[in-house]
Amino acid sequence: GNSVTQMEGPVTLSEEAFLTINCTYTATGYPSLFWYVQYPGEGLQLLLKATKADDKGSNKGFEATYRKETTSFHLEKGSVQVSDSAVYFCALAKTSYDKVIFGPGTSLSVIP
């Protein structure tokens, strides 16, 4: 079945460090891929998405590129801030009316 795997956390970085959170997926066909962020005590927010191979999603300095050859959608940010501390979920949806399948989440803590 469809699934999403993320790197284990928690991840702790100093402010202005480079961030990479690895995400790989298993799915048939061409799913759409997402990164969601959950700040402490809050619900989910869509961070970025990509709907086809080689698409790059970007938002708030975060980027992720849909790599079909490696079935990956790694999240990157060049310079993290304390306010980026949150849990990040990689996710996929197979079809336009399908459910979203989430990875286990990666907790990020950014220290001053």
Added chain:
Amino acid sequence: GAVVSQHPSRVICKSGTSVKIECRSLDFQATTMFWYRQFPKQSLMLMATSNEGSKATYEQGVEKDKFLINHASLTLSTLTVTSAHPEDSSFYICSARDQDEVWGAGTIYFGEGSWLTVV
């Protein structure tokens, strides 16, 4: 932008009672909504797909008689946790898809979530 609202955001109930959580799409119509459950420090697990005007589709292992879902209109789905027990304490979050959005540009909108504590 599109907004999905959940109510209540936090609820405490006694063991054995039932509690209802509402999920509303505020400015769009949603024939399909999804209910997820999140245990502390874990990922979100899909519980069921709520279909307007028909029965919900439950994921394997989810008790349909315990988690009653009703999707009576294009803007409202409700999740009722019946005979709640402490192990039902969790974060419940819904999502909805704008039925008029073209896929690709469309987005799945999530509610703010509801914290349920059963004492």
